[in-house]
Structures are given as C-alpha cells and as structure tokens.
Amino acid sequence: MISRSDKSYIVAVSLSGIFGYFGIQHFYLGRYIEGCIDILLTIGWIYYFVVGQPLIAIIYLGIDLIHTLITTVLLLTGSFKDGKGRTVCYPGQTTK
Secondary structure, eight states, X not given: OOOBOSSOHHHHHHHHHHHGGGTHHHHHTTOHHHHHXXXXXXXXXXXXXXXXXXXXHHXXXXXXXXXXXXXXXXXXXXXOBOTTSOBOOOTTOOOO
8 A cells, every 4th residue: 555645746746847956856855865965966067067077067967867857757657755755646646
C-alpha cells in the first residue's frame, strides 16, 4: 500500500519545473540534503561561468539539469517520495 504524502502534487511539480535548478521542490518536500546539493550545484555552475571556466560550468550545469529532470519526471509519474518516505501522488492516483 502506498503511503500518500500530505504535500501538494501541483505545488511540488510547479516548483520543480520553475525552480528546479535551485532545489526549492526538495525543501518543500522535506528532502533538505538534496535541496542543498541542488543549491551547491547551481552556485558552482554560476561561479565557474563568472570566473571564465565554461567547461567546468557546463559539467555542473549538466549534472544539475539531469538531477532536476529526473526529479520532475518522478514527480509527474507519481513515483517521488517526500522527506518522510511517503509518495507524492498525482490527482486520481490509486494506492495499492
């Protein structure tokens, strides 16, 4: 049986789609370590672009993009868990 999260699916997906690079959705869902990792990745790629090391910046940006994409897809499919291990269910998702 799926334990349903009390967090809003719409809010989580919106935060992931709009602010995914910053990890805001992770903080909303109580996954603070992942949120901090996203913030550090964002700071990293911005820093390396500013100091003129675009290759390292692109690597950081790519990792951040892949992580955000995976998180968003998992949220959209109703497979992502909040910080308490409960599934963030999409509207109408059945629990078994």
